[in-house]
Every structure is written in structure tokens, then in C-alpha cells.
Amino acid sequence: MALVTYREAVARGIAQEMRRDESVVFLGEDVAAAGGVFKTTVGLLDEFGPKRVRDTPISEQAILGATMGAAMAGLRPIAEIMFSDFYAVCWDLVANEMSKSRYMADGQVSFPLVIKSGNGAGLRFGAQHSQDISNWAMAIPGLKVVCPSNPVDMIGLMAAAVRDNDPVLIFEAKGMYAEKAEVPNGEIVDSLGKAKIIREGDDCTIAALGMMVPRAMRAAEILSSRGIEATVVDVRSLVPLDVTTLMAAYSRTGRLFTVEENPRLCGWGAELVSIIVEEGFEYLDGPPVRITTPHLPLPAADNLEDLALPSVERIVSTITEGMKY
Amino acid sequence: MTFTTDPLTNPPTDSLSTADQIDLYRQMVRARQFEKRCYDLFLQNLVKGTTHLYIGQEAIATGVSAAMSEGDYTFVTYRGHAHLLVRGTPMGPILAEMLGRSNGLMSGKGGSMHLIDASRGVLGSYAIIGAQLVIANGAAWAAQYKETGQVTVCFFGDGATNIGAFHEAMNFAVIWNLPIVFVCENNQYMEYTPIRSVTAVDRPAADRAGAYGLDPVVVDGNDVEAVYGTAAAAVHKARTGGGPTLIEALTYRHGGHSRADPGKYRPDEELQAWLAKDPIPNYRSALIGRGVAERDLDLIDAQTRHEVDEATEMAKSGGLPADELLWTNLWSDGSSGWRT
Ligand SMILES: Cc1ncc(C[n+]2csc(CCOP(=O)(O)OP(=O)(O)O)c2C)c(N)n1
Ligand SMILES: [Mg+2]
Numbered sequence: 001m002a003l004v005t006y007r008e009a010v011a012r013g014i015a016q017e018m019r020r021d022e023s024v025v026f027l028g029e030d031v032a033a034a035g036g037v038f039k040t041t042v043g044l045l046d047e048f049g050p051k052r053v054r055d056t057p058i059s060e061q062a063i064l065g066a067t068m069g070a071a072m073a074g075l076r077p078i079a080e081i082m083f084s085d086f087y088a089v090c091w092d093l094v095a096n097e098m099s100k101s102r103y104m105a106d107g108q109v110s111f112p113l114v115i116k117s118g119n120g121a122g123l124r125f126g127a128q129h130s131q132d133i134s135n136w137a138m139a140i141p142g143l144k145v146v147c148p149s150n151p152v153d154m155i156g157l158m159a160a161a162v163r164d165n166d167p168v169l170i171f172e173a174k175g176m177y178a179e180k181a182e183v184p185n186g187e188i189v190d191s192l193g194k195a196k197i198i199r200e201g202d203d204c205t206i207a208a209l210g211m212m213v214p215r216a217m218r219a220a221e222i223l224s225s226r227g228i229e230a231t232v233v234d235v236r237s238l239v240p241l242d243v244t245t246l247m248a249a250y251s252r253t254g255r256l257f258t259v260e261e262n263p264r265l266c267g268w269g270a271e272l273v274s275i276i277v278e279e280g281f282e283y284l285d286g287p288p289v290r291i292t293t294p295h296l297p298l299p300a301a302d303n304l305e306d307l308a309l310p311s312v313e314r315i316v317s318t319i320t321e322g323m324k325y
Numbered sequence: 326m327t328f329t330t331d332p333l334t335n336p337p338t339d340s341l342s343t344a345d346q347i348d349l350y351r352q353m354v355r356a357r358q359f360e361k362r363c364y365d366l367f368l369q370n371l372v373k374g375t376t377h378l379y380i381g382q383e384a385i386a387t388g389v390s391a392a393m394s395e396g397d398y399t400f401v402t403y404r405g406h407a408h409l410l411v412r413g414t415p416m417g418p419i420l421a422e423m424l425g426r427s428n429g430l431m432s433g434k435g436g437s438m439h440l441i442d443a444s445r446g447v448l449g450s451y452a453i454i455g456a457q458l459v460i461a462n463g464a465a466w467a468a469q470y471k472e473t474g475q476v477t478v479c480f481f482g483d484g485a486t487n488i489g490a491f492h493e494a495m496n497f498a499v500i501w502n503l504p505i506v507f508v509c510e511n512n513q514y515m516e517y518t519p520i521r522s523v524t525a526v527d528r529p530a531a532d533r534a535g536a537y538g539l540d541p542v543v544v545d546g547n548d549v550e551a552v553y554g555t556a557a558a559a560v561h562k563a564r565t566g567g568g569p570t571l572i573e574a575l576t577y578r579h580g581g582h583s584r585a586d587p588g589k590y591r592p593d594e595e596l597q598a599w600l601a602k603d604p605i606p607n608y609r610s611a612l613i614g615r616g617v618a619e620r621d622l623d624l625i626d627a628q629t630r631h632e633v634d635e636a637t638e639m640a641k642s643g644g645l646p647a648d649e650l651l652w653t654n655l656w657s658d659g660s661s662g663w664r665t
Contacts (some may be wrong), residue, residue, distance in 0.1 A: 025470065051470065057500065062459045062493035069463020072448050073398065075470060077463075092453050092490075097460065101441070101449060103661075106432040107654035108443040141663075142655055165657035193665040243664040 001184055007177035009151035010040035010116065013158030014078060016187060018048050021076060024162055027054040027063060028080030037082055038118050038177055060090035064115065068098045068167075071113040076162060084119040084133045084171060091136075098167045099142030112165045114158070119147070120211055120261050121309055122175020127297035130305070132261035134209070135268055137169045138238040144168040144192055145238040149213035151181045153236060156190025164192060173211035173261075193240035197249060201229030204255035204323060207246060207272060209235045212259040212310060219259075219315035228323055230257075238268050243275055250276050254285030257319050259310050264295040286325035291318050340557075341550065346612060349391060349549045351625045353383040353605050356407035358629045359416055362637060363406065363423060363437075367584065371641070372423045376437040377404040381547075381579035384604035385510050386411050388552025389478055392560045398446045398468070398477040400461040403438035404510075405450035408480060414442045416636035426643030433646040434654075446475075455490030457481065458507065462494055465503035465563075476563045477505045478556075484515035486529040495537040495571065504563040506556065507571045510546060516582040517590050530573035539571050546574030547604040577602070 004012065018024045026044060028036070032055040035042035045053045056063050060081060067079040081087055087094060098111050120132040137145045144166055148154040154172070161168035198213070199220050208216035213234045220230040231249045235242070250256045256276055258269030269290040276288060291310045298308055341349070360378045367376055379386070382404075390411035393399075401408040406419055414430065422429030423437045430440060438452040448464055451457035461479035468475035485491050486509060498505050509530035513520055526532035531541035544555040552574060559570035577599035581588035588596075613619055655661035 054501075057493075057496060059493035059497055061455075061490045062462065062497040065456070065459020065461075065490070065494065066463040066466055066497065069448070069460040069465070070467040070470075071463070072443075072460075073464040073467035075467045092456055093459070096453050097451070097456055101439075102657070103655045104431060104435040104439045105441045105443070105449070105654075106434045106650070107659065108431065108441055109448065110657040112657070141661075239663050240665045241663060 001182045003180045004151045004183040005177065006151050006154055006172070006179045007038060007040050009154035009183065010158065010172060011043055013155040014041065014044060015047060016155065017159055017162040018044070018052065023074065024076045024078065025052045025054070025070070026078045027056050027066065029056055029058055029063070029082055031055060031080050036080065038174060040172065040177070041080070060086055061093060064090045064093035064098070067113050067115065068093060068111060071111045072109050076112045078114040078116065078162065081115055081117040083129045084117040085128050085131055087117070087133060087136065094137070094143065095140050099140050103142060110165050111167045114161045114168050114170060116170040116172060118174035119171035120173050120175060121298055121305055122173070122211060124300050124302060124305055126300035130298045131263070132171070132210070132293070134171045134238055135262045135266055138268055138271070139266065142167065143239060145171070146192060146236060147171045147173065147210040147238065148236065149173065149176070149210055149234050150179070151183050152188060153190065155183065155188040157192070157236070159189040160192050163189070168192065171210060175211045193237050193242055195236055195242035195245040196234045197231060197245065198234050199230065199232040201231045202253060203229045204257060204319065205231045205233060205249040205253045206257045206259060206315070206319070207233045207235050207269070208259040209238070209268065210261060212261050215310065215312050215315060216259045218312045219319065222312070222316050223319060226320070228319065230319070235268070241272070246272060247276060247280055251280050251283040254283050255323070256288040257322060258288070258290045259315055260290060260292040261309060262293060264290070264292045267292050286322060289318060289322045291315055341553065343617065345391070347617065347621065347625070349387055349553065350608055350612060350622060351629070352387040352390070352411050353549060353608065354625055354629050355410055355632065356383040356386065357605055358633045359406060359410060362420070362633045364580070366420070366424070366637070372437065373425055374436055375583050376423060377583045378578070378580050379404055379407040381599070381603065382510055382512060382576045383407060384549035384552050384608070385508065385546045385574045385576060386480070388549045389508055389556040391553050392556035393476065393478060396446060396475050398448050398461070398464045398475060400448055400457040400464070400477065400479040401450050402457065402481055403450055403452040404482070405440055405480070406437070409440050409442050409445070409447050412442070412445045412447050414445055414447065416632060417639035420636050421640035421643045424640050424643070425645070426640060427646040428639065428643035432650055434650065455481070455485045455488035458485065458494035459490050459497070461505060462498050462501070462503055465498070465505040466501060469501075469504055474564055475504070476560050477503070478508060478560070479505060480508045480510060482515070483509060483511040483513065483520040483529045485509070486533060487524060495533070495539070498569040499537050499539065502566070502568040505569045506559040506563055507569065508556070509571070509573045510576055511573050512576050512578045514578070514582070514591070528573055530571055534571045537571070539569065542570060542572045544572060544574050546576035547602045547607070549604055549608055
């Protein structure tokens with residue numbers, strides 16, 4: 001065991017896979033010599049050399065095009081899109097090309113690739129460098145989408161993503177880069193499409209993703225001191241979505257609260273609520289409630305950004321209120 | 326129209342044997358007759374959706390393909406039926422794909438604009454302008470990384486030179502010295518708008534080459550041997566570590582942009598002038614002038630008619646894709662589920 005930051009876990013996950021498989025290559029802006037603007041890829045160039053770890057121009061379409069084409073021709077590339085907001089300038093490659101081509105070709109080609117990016121709020125970057133866009137990705141058939149909430153998951157899910165033969169988008173919660181956790185030594189390999197129950201309680205289920213997971217846990221502790229026992233599920237993977245685990249937790253507790261960093265409309269929680277209502281109506285003890293960022297661009301000022309994101313206090317008060325039903 | 330001389334090397338036309346020349350003729354005729362049949366089937370409402378014909382431009386795919394080797398990669402646009410044919414994909418499965426039949430190249434799930442034949446290195450036809458340029462770089466990168474010696478050829482239209490992906494792709498290919506040949510098929514028009522009316526320079530690809538440290542290469546895209554010579558030099562350069570080439574091939578589509586577009590926005594003199602430069606009858610005359618027997622060429626025409634008829638029968642005989650196919654091959658394990 002050793003203390004590892006969420007930031008270091010990114011490089012560790014990539015390095016673990018690059019050591020194992022020569023066909024794994026890594027590209028992005030400022031990722032090689034500089035080790036990434038968030039320092040998530042420090043050491044990769046030194047260990048694997050400039051043939052496998054490559055700096056690119058500021059050309060997001062060229063980066064994702066090269067990633068897709070290389071995957072089609074036998075490599076297993078990992079690309080960085082520096083801030084997930086920048087997907088907006090290369091979304092064709094994601095939404096029309098790498099996601100649809102295998103289906104259109106009825107299986108003639110596959111796309112074993114990973115795209116990782118810093119995602120979401122917490123660093124006061126303002127609206128164009130802070131949005132959680134994981135729900136954009138979830139809306140595209142043909143993409144797998146994971147959002148690790150801690151260093152161990154980061155390594156394990158990175159490994160699972162690299163070994164998977166389909167396009168996987170990894171969203172790194174950039175507000176959590178400095179968070180530390182004890183990480184076991186040796187290889188860590190997780191699996192995609194698995195949510196994790198990280199706290200058990202009989203009164204309600206809180207489903208949270210990415211940076212919202214530790215907040216949901218702190219809220220659950222406070223609720224516990226007030227007599228409400230929550231099950232907390234770390235959703236981890238939006239596609240595939242682990243409906244089995246989520247449904248089991250919800251049906252046992254009869255109540256669902258989601259904690260989502262994305263703006264309100266069409267967040268992952270909306271999909272989850274519709275599933276549990278359609279498929280588990282009989283278990284409902286009260287209305288499912290979504291706790292999200294409001295449907296707004298994120299402001300930059302400390303207090304306004306904090307106000308916009310679901311806070312521990314807002315989670316506690318919303319759940320306390322919801323439980324009265 | 327004037328053509329700049331090819332700064333790569335002069336076309337090695339004399340390296341084409343008579344058999345090679347006859348094969349160039351055959352490939353152009355196959356492309357032409359195939360596209361005419363697509364058009365007929367479209368008018369009969371058997372080809373669904375939309376379709377973009379290559380009639381008039383056949384010398385480009387034919388000449389370039391002749392310069393490529395087995396195992397090389399091809400990327401192309403929605404106007405790409407001929408590009409598969411010349412790489413060896415049989416007519417039947419392409420036609421069946423356009424008819425939406427289960428014996429289609431992609432079981433009917435792709436359609437006219439999305440043809441792909443990975444077994445022949447055709448890693449796709451792309452319908453979003455410019456996308457294939459950046460994607461083709463990736464295939465070239467993989468070949469470079471694995472040192473396989475494969476060359477990637479990426480075709481695109483004149484219209485694509487005004488989209489950002491073109492410019493990102495050129496710069497990227499040059500800085501990574503990728504084994505790739507970009508072929509701009511300048512047929513003078515986007516859909517309905519003349520390219521010169523929306524472009525800051527006269528030659529939409531070649532005049533941009535210098536910005537990426539590339540030589541401006543313009544070739545008569547209706548002269549199959551000139552195309553072959555230029556492409557052969559570019560492919561050789563790519564294969565021997567010399568990096569990318571951007572070729573602008575000047576040509577014209579005889580018909581409209583797509584479907585039943587009659588192309589009325591084009592001045593008649595312009596159309597007539599280009600019809601006079603039709604690559605196929607001109608090459609036929611040239612071959613006869615060099616002593617090829619006319620009946621040998623007639624035989625090719627007849628054989629091709631037979632090939633197209635057979636392909637049509639094959640395509641029409643295909644059943645509709647089974648309902649189950651809706652649910653297959655989104656993911657690499659063949660499935661399409663989004664939940665566990
Ligand atoms: C990004 C994008 N914008 C617009 C279109 C619609 N569109 C389809 S074909 C076409 C014209 C393209 O012209 P060109 O690149 O010259 O190719 P050509 O059709 O002449 O072969 C347009 C505008 C598209 N498919 N993709
Ligand atoms: Mg054009």
C-alpha cells in the first residue's frame with residue numbers, strides 16, 4: 001500500500017498498461033515533455049519514449065482522428081482532450097465517427113481506444129473549462145463512459161478501458177486531482193459497467209458519480225447522525241449502466257436520490273429515475289429526487305461556483321426534506 | 326486549363342505495360358458502368374436514401390489505386406463506390422448494400438455513403454466532410470509505428486479544403502512525417518456552389534500546400550496515366566519515409582451532386598468543355614492510337630456489362646436484413662446493450 005493522489009493514479013494506470021502491451025500509445029497536447037497541464041501524465045515520456053508518448057498540436061480533431069484511425073489499424077491509443085469542454089470542437093469524431101463506424105460496418109472494424117479528460121468544476125476556471133459533460137457522452141450510442149471517483153478506481157478503470165475493444169471515455173474529476181488514497185501495490189484491473197455500493201443503509205439510496213461521490217458520503221454520515229441511514233452507490237460507469245446494482249439498492253430502500261454534477265436537463269440521474277420508475281414502481285416509498293447543478297453555465301467566483309454545485313449541505317437538506325414524503 | 330508540372334517526378338508512363346494500360350481502361354469502364362447502373366436503380370427506387378455518383382472522375386481512383394499495393398489503406402468520401410471497386414471489392418456486395426439487402430457489404434447497415442471493406446484496406450467512406458482526413462492519419466501512424474510499410478491514401482473533395490479538419494490533418498501529417506497521400510478530387514463544385522466562389526485561392530488544395538511545407542502538386546485528373554504517375558511518386562515517397570504528399574487532381578462530375586440533381590447550376594459551355602475531356606473515351610482513343618485492338622476494348626466493355634448485370638441480379642436476389650441485425654455489432658463483442 002502507498003498513498004497515491006488521483007492525479008498520480010492517472011499516470012500509473014496508463015503506465016501499467018503501456019508496460020504490458022506495446023500497442024498502447026498515448027497522445028495529446030502538452031502531455032509528453034510537460035507531463036500534462038494537470039500533471040496527470042508525468043513520467044510517461046521518460047519511461048516509454050517519444051515514439052509511444054507524443055505531444056500534438058492544438059488540433060483536437062487531428063488528435064481524435066489519429067486516435068480512431070490508429071485503433072482501426074491495430075494500435076490501442078489513449079488520447080487526452082485536455083479539458084472535456086473541448087470535446088465541443090471535435091465532437092464529430094466522437095459522436096459520428098468512432099461511435100457509429102463499427103455498427104455501420106456491421107462489425108468489420110473495431111475501435112479499441114480510450115479518451116481521457118479533465119472534467120467538471122472545482123477549480124474556478126469559469127464556464128468554458130468547468131462543465132461536467134459526461135451526460136453528452138452518455139447520449140451517444142457506441143461510447144462507453146466511466147467517471148472514477150478515487151485513485152484506486154482510476155487505475156483499475158483505466159486498465160479496463162485500455163483492455164476493452166470499444167471506445168471508452170474516461171472523465172477525470174479535476175476537482176479531485178489532489179485527493180489521496182491508499183492504493184495497493186501491483187497491478188490493478190477493474191471492470192467496466194460496475195457500480196459499487198460504498199455504504200449500506202436501509203432508509204434511502206443515494207446514487208452519486210465522480211466528484212459527487214465523496215460529498216454524498218459526507219452527507220450520508222451527517223444524515224446518519226440525524227437518524228437517516230443511506231445506502232450510497234458510486235455509479236462509476238454511465239455506459240454500460242449497472243442497473244442491476246442500482247436497482248437492487250433502490251428496491252431495498254424504496255427511495256432514490258441522485259447527486260449529479262452535470263447541469264440539470266438530461267443528466268444521468270434523469271435516465272436512472274426513469275428506469276427505476278418504469279421497472280420498479282412498486283418499490284417507491286417517495287418521489288425520486290435529483291440533486292444537480294442548476295441548468296446554467298458555471299460562474300467563476302468561488303462562492304457562486306460553490307453555490308451551483310451540489311454541496312454536502314444541499315444534499316443533506318434535500319434528502320431530509322425528501323424523506324418527509 | 327493549365328497544369329503545373331509535377332514536382333515529384335515525371336509520370337513514369339513508360340513503366341506501364343500494355344496490359345497495365347488496358348487494365349486502367351478496364352477499371353475506369355467498370356467504375357463508369359457500375360455508377361450508371363446505380364443511377365438506373367435509384368430511378369427505379371431500388372437504391373434508397375441518397376447516392377453520389379463518380380461519373381467523370383474515374384481516372385483519379387483508377388490511377389491512384391494502380392499506384393498502390395495490396396495492404397495499403399484507402400479512405401474516401403460518400404462518393405466512393407468506385408474507390409472500393411478499384412481496390413478489388415466485387416460489385417455485387419456494394420450494389421446489394423445500396424439496395425439495403427442482407428448480402429450487402431455491411432449487411433445493409435451502412436448504405437451508399439458508408440461503404441467499408443476492411444479486408445481490402447478500405448477503412449471507410451465518410452459522409453461528414455473532412456473527417457476522413459484526420460482519421461486516415463491514424464491509420465498511417467499505425468503503419469509507421471509498426472513499421473509495416475503500408476501507405477495510406479485519403480481522397481476528398483475540393484469542398485473539404487475549407488473545413489478545419491483538412492488544415493489540422495495536413496499539419497499533423499507533416500509534423501509526424503506520416504506515410505500518407507492526400508488526393509483532393511477537385512471537381513469544381515461543392516454540392517451546388519462553385520468552389521472558386523467560396524475559396525480564397527484559385528487552387529483549393531495546391532495553393533494551401535505551402536502553408537504546411539508541402540509542394541503544390543496539381544495533376545490532370547482526367548488523364549489516368551498522369552494520375553498514376555503522380556500517385557506512384559507520392560506513394561513511393563510515403564513508403565520510403567519521405568512523408569506526406571498533397572495532390573490536387575482537376576476533374577468534373579458529369580452529373581449532379583447526388584440523387585436526381587440535374588446539375589442545372591452549371592453553365593452549358595463549361596459542361597460541354599469537360600465532357601470533351603471525358604477520361605474514358607479519350608483514353609480509349611489513346612490506346613487505339615498506340616496499337617491496341619479496338620475489339621479488345623469492346624470486349625472489356627461487353628464483359629463489364631455482363632459483370633454489372635450479374636451484380637445487379639445478385640443484389641436483387643438478396644433478402645432483407647434480418648430483424649436481429651438491428652441489435653448486433655455496436656460493441657466489439659457483437660452485442661449492443663447499454664446496461665448491466
Ligand atoms: C461537415 C459537413 N458539412 C456539410 C455537409 C453536406 N455536404 C455533403 S456533400 C457536400 C459537398 C462537398 O463537396 P466536395 O468536398 O467538393 O465533394 P464532392 O461532393 O464534390 O465530391 C456538402 C456540403 C456534410 N456532409 N458535412
Ligand atoms: Mg467537389
